[in-house]
Amino acid sequence: MKVNILGAGPAGLYLAILLKQSDRRHQVQVVERNAPDATFGFGVVFSEGSLDELERADYESYIAITESFASWNPLDVRYRGTLTRIRGNVFSGIAREELLRLLQDRADRLGVELVFEREVRSLDPYLDADLVVGADGANSLTRRTYADRFRPELGQHPAKYAWFGADFAFPVFTYIFKETRWGLFQAHCYPYAVDRSTMVVLISEATWRNAGLDEMSEQESLELTQAVFQDDLGEGRRMLGNRSLWINFPWISCASWHSGPVVIMGDAAHTAHFSIGSGTKLALEDAIALARALARWKDDREAALTEFEMERQPVVERLQEASRVSADYFASVQRYFRFQPPQFAYQLMTRTPRITHNNLTARDPQFVREFETWFAGGDGRLVAPPPAFTPLQLREVVLANRIVLTRTGQGAGLVVTSLVGVTPEGRIDPETVLVSDLAPSPTGRGRGGGEEVMISLGHAGARGAMRPRSLGLDLPLPEAERWPLVSASARAYAPWTPVPSEADPAPLIDQFVAAARRVRELGYRLLELDFSRGYLIDSFLLEDRLDFPLQLLEAVRDVWPADLPLGVACSSDSLEAVRAFKAAGVDLVRVLNGQRTWDARTEYGRMYGAAASDRVRNECGVQTIAFGQITTVDEVNTIVAAGRADLCMLDPL
Numbered sequence: 304m305k306v307n308i309l310g311a312g313p314a315g316l317y318l319a320i321l322l323k324q325s326d327r328r329h330q331v332q333v334v335e336r337n338a339p340d341a342t343f344g345f346g347v348v349f350s351e352g353s354l355d356e357l358e359r360a361d362y363e364s365y366i367a368i369t370e371s372f373a374s375w376n377p378l379d380v381r382y383r384g385t386l387t388r389i390r391g392n393v394f395s396g397i398a399r400e401e402l403l404r405l406l407q408d409r410a411d412r413l414g415v416e417l418v419f420e421r422e423v424r425s426l427d428p429y430l431d432a433d434l435v436v437g438a439d440g441a442n443s444l445t446r447r448t449y450a451d452r453f454r455p456e457l458g459q460h461p462a463k464y465a466w467f468g469a470d471f472a473f474p475v476f477t478y479i480f481k482e483t484r485w486g487l488f489q490a491h492c493y494p495y496a497v498d499r500s501t502m503v504v505l506i507s508e509a510t511w512r513n514a515g516l517d518e519m520s521e522q523e524s525l526e527l528t529q530a531v532f533q534d535d536l537g538e539g540r541r542m543l544g545n546r547s548l549w550i551n552f553p554w555i556s557c558a559s560w561h562s563g564p565v566v567i568m569g570d571a572a573h574t575a576h577f578s579i580g581s582g583t584k585l586a587l588e589d590a591i592a593l594a595r596a597l598a599r600w601k602d603d604r605e606a607a608l609t610e611f612e613m614e615r616q617p618v619v620e621r622l623q624e625a626s627r628v629s630a631d632y633f634a635s636v637q638r639y640f641r642f643q644p645p646q647f648a649y650q651l652m653t654r655t656p657r658i659t660h661n662n663l664t665a666r667d668p669q670f671v672r673e674f675e676t677w678f679a680g681g682d683g684r685l686v687a688p689p690p691a692f693t694p695l696q697l698r699e700v701v702l703a704n705r706i707v708l709t710r711t712g713q714g715a716g717l718v719v720t721s722l723v724g725v726t727p728e729g730r731i732d733p734e735t736v737l738v739s740d741l742a743p744s745p746t747g748r749g750r751g752g753g754e755e756v757m758i759s760l761g762h763a764g765a766r767g768a769m770r771p772r773s774l775g776l777d778l779p780l781p782e783a784e785r786w787p788l789v790s791a792s793a794r795a796y797a798p799w800t801p802v803p804s805e806a807d808p809a810p811l812i813d814q815f816v817a818a819a820r821r822v823r824e825l826g827y828r829l830l831e832l833d834f835s836r837g838y839l840i841d842s843f844l845l846e847d848r849l850d851f852p853l854q855l856l857e858a859v860r861d862v863w864p865a866d867l868p869l870g871v872a873c874s875s876d877s878l879e880a881v882r883a884f885k886a887a888g889v890d891l892v893r894v895l896n897g898q899r900t901w902d903a904r905t906e907y908g909r910m911y912g913a914a915a916s917d918r919v920r921n922e923c924g925v926q927t928i929a930f931g932q933i934t935t936v937d938e939v940n941t942i943v944a945a946g947r948a949d950l951c952m953l954d955p956l
């Protein structure tokens with residue numbers, strides 16, 4: 304087989320090695336625009352387990368690479384003048400130049416034809432091969448040439464970053480967060496040789512402008528950045544530049560990676576944000592999968608390329624998703640700057656769903672134990688409950704743990720009811736419980752004196768007069784059985800649901816106030832107002848009419864005892880609204896983003912509601928309940944400990 308590989312980065316070189324290694328008769332040529340020893344950047348880092356596949360694929364290059372590794376296990380977080388160390392994270396670093404040199408040597412010895420200093424300007428001269436591989440990086444000419452077939456989606460992360468080096472080895476992987484008069488500077492630093500480290504520096508676009516970096520030369524930018532981090536570098540130590548320009552990270556994904564004899568791989572096909580350190584790993588694993596598929600489907604190139612794509616696309620998508628979450632975390636990290644150092648470090652470690660409380664405990668039991676002690680009150684005790692089982696005080700009410708369920712008798716710290724209608728017209732369906740139907744509870748707790756119960760008062764608005772939920776969502780009752788509907792304006796919730804009339808706010812406030820009084824008279828100690836999911840009050844919020852929900856809230860707060868907590872269920876779409884609710888005396892926000900409009904599409908996935916709760920909690924400074932595919936106590940521990948929520952609704956399995 305004749306193979307032309309365009310680009311001698313990790314992807315192209317490693318594929319060439321594997322193809323030659325599987326069959327020496329293959330004619331493999333790699334064309335690279337740069338000289339063999341020219342490279343951008345400094346060192347790359349691999350996380351634990353990244354290289355297992357390399358060991359199996361080509362033992363010789365695996366040994367050469369791992370022998371050149373700088374490896375370390377702890378990770379330092381330098382934040383607000385403090386240092387938190389977390390152990391058990393196995394990382395290895397290697398100079399990119401060294402990695403490429405090792406791969407070039409191995410390829411050369413196997414008989415790969417390496418052509419350096421030749422720019423590929425058109426694919427045409429290379430199409431005479433059985434296979435043409437675009438391993439030409441993020442700005443791939445191959446991808447651009449076949450854009451109509453690969454259908455790339457390109458984007459840019461809003462933050463700026465630049466890749467620097469340092470003239471010494473940081474002792475371990477180190478995150479540095481430095482507040483300056485221009486804004487926050489963050490550095491992700493890792494050693495890759497005895498006297499060298501990589502420093503990837505991230506700043507916001509505003510910081511970049513404030514500091515004047517948009518107008519500085521490369522040398523001036525290096526000097527300014529070094530001055531920012533001089534304390535962390537230590538006296539006399541320097542940062543190094545090598546085409547260290549401030550750019551935005553490019554997001555790349557493609558609907559397809561192959562067409563006829565042409566296939567793309569590595570950064571040409573997909574990028575993953577460097578903050579999870581996986582770009583090189585993905586490039587090398589692509590090479591392994593492609594070489595394996597070609598070996599299996601010897602005479603059927605199309606089958607091989609299809610298999611390659613089917614095997615790799617889902618893996619890449621998962622990592623890309625994790626890297627997006629990680630990139631967004633670093634872009635909004637200032638949100639957490641009121642956190643104490645242990646929680647800040649905990650949040651950083653668990654920023655993507657890949658690491659949970661249990662994983663972190665396995666990595667560094669001492670850190671987690673000390674963290675749990677701090678979380679439970681920080682009084683130096685040796686034994687502390689895990690975060691999910693730490694009590695939570697809301698005004699005078701103390702919840703025994705952080706788990707919220709919808710049924711009593713199951714061991715939750717809090718039980719929240721379904722929407723309880725303030726009036727018969729406010730029901731969702733004939734089965735909706737009315738405030739007048741509620742049973743008294745002298746202790747405010749569920750049957751048997753167990754959990755605290757929070758009554759969720761609401762009015763279904765245009766989503767009322769539906770058939771019971773068990774028959775389907777938003778299916779109107781037969782006309783004869785419907786009751787009159789009201790909403791913020793005379794607009795139906797969905798094209799097939801009845802048109803409501805415009806609501807008169809004044810009597811509604813009276814109805815909510817009367818219902819709140821009734822809830823208290825019955826003995827309940829927690830009350831929530833449902834402003835979510837397109838129901839009546841949310842229909843005002845959807846029209847940006849905050850006045851009425853606020854008046855209603857204030858009126859209810861006035862009659863609800865000052866020593867008892869008041870909650871609101873609402874979406875995270877308007878943080879301004881949440882801040883106003885908080886100012887009006889709301890203690891707890893249950894963040895519910897779904898169903899606001901009939902055609903809203905929620906991105907479901909593991910713990911999907913945690914990010915929205917995180918925004919509300921940490922942008923508005925209010926306690927929250929996270930909701931959305933939280934199914935294990937381990938996940939509750941992680942979300943609560945990281946300060947993404949104070950309570951979690953656990954999905955029944």
Ligand SMILES: Cc1cc2nc3c(=O)[nH]c(=O)nc-3n(C[C@H](O)[C@H](O)[C@H](O)COP(=O)(O)OP(=O)(O)OC[C@H]3O[C@@H](n4cnc5c(N)ncnc54)[C@H](O)[C@@H]3O)c2cc1C
Nearest residue numbers: 310312313314336347348423439440569570577582583586
């Ligand atoms: C700041 C930063 C930090 C990173 N840190 C890490 C990390 O710690 N760990 C990690 O795993 N990954 C990291 N990465 C990602 C990593 O660098 C890439 O994902 C990886 O290099 C992709 O390999 P590749 O072979 O697909 O592409 P590249 O390494 O980009 O190689 C493409 C090659 O093609 C050549 N080429 C391009 N166009 C042409 C042309 N027209 N003609 C001839 N030759 C051409 C280029 O010169 C280049 O040599 C980081 C990336 C950045 C930006």
